[in-house]
Amino acid sequence: MLRTERRGDVLALSLDRPDRLNAAPPALFDAIGAALAERGDARAVLIAGEGRAFCSGADISGGDVGPDTVHRALVAHYNPVMLALADLPIPVVSAVRGAAAGIGCSLALAADFCVASESAYFLHAFVNIGMVPDGGASWMLPRLIGRARAAEMMMLGERVGAAKALDWGMIHKVVADDALDAEAWALAERLAAGPSVALGLMRRALHAGFDSDYAAALAREAQDQRSARATLDGEEGGRAFFEKRPPRFLGR
Structure with a gap:
């Protein structure tokens, strides 16, 4: 089935x-x-x-x-x-x-x-x-x-x-x-193959954005940005940007 x-x-x-x-x-x-x-x-x-x-x-x-x-x-x-x-x-x-x-x-x-x-x-x-x-x-x-x-x-x-x-x-x-x-x-x-934590935060923010006001969306983005930056993929993305190479995300 x-x-x-x-x-x-x-x-x-x-x-x-x-x-x-x-x-x-x-x-x-x-x-x-x-x-x-x-x-x-x-x-x-x-x-x-x-x-x-x-x-x-x-x-x-x-x-x-x-x-x-x-x-x-x-x-x-x-x-x-x-x-x-x-x-x-x-x-x-x-x-x-x-x-x-x-x-x-x-x-x-x-x-x-x-x-x-x-x-x-x-x-x-x-x-x-x-x-x-x-x-x-x-x-x-x-x-x-x-x-x-x-x-x-x-x-x-x-x-x-x-x-x-x-x-x-x-x-x-x-x-x-x-x-x-x-x-x-x-x-x-x-x-x-992408940054899984950040993608998950994005999809949840998209759902929440339908029913939240602008100020709440800004506050959520700030919190999500902190959470995403603290992941291994967030660190890898930053390094890859400065090293001018494609990032290798691990999903965590």
Whole structure:
């Protein structure tokens, strides 16, 4: 259901239900959460889907989609993983081919960098079944693309293709379908070779910056700068700058 691979400093997680377009039951999200918790010394995470889709949405087991069942699944399984991703101290890349729908859309966009193939599309079609987007979509989308476009995506329930998602600023890059895996891996490996502590501080500051005032952002940056400078990578970066050579970061 979830394939994991460690390649160098990158932990790759691949949703592996291609016959269901990687529709995600609660157990699959539990597996993602466990893999993140047990990531060891990985310095970047890459999330992808097997086959022709990234993830076509949630799959509540047994077909019971009553209000209490849906609520329990979100609170006990899906939401904790979305929070764990937000709190992760290392960068996250998602590689999207085909559908990223419902909770799959939220999962893809929770990454720091979403790389999409030309066939990719992003969809929150809950309005068509009288339900609402989840996985943090109502928080995430307005911050990524603005309120008007978020309303279009959520309230009209129409597909947003890869090119449009890029134009909206919702994703990082669009590549040819056959180049997706190589592009996403290269980006994840680049991030994994960077100053891991500083990158973790950056991603947390980006999240906090959505909801803090200017003075609080300045104070946080000053504290983060002190923390980053005190790391071995901070020392190495300073030495490399004065020695006019590329830095060799160790992730600590």
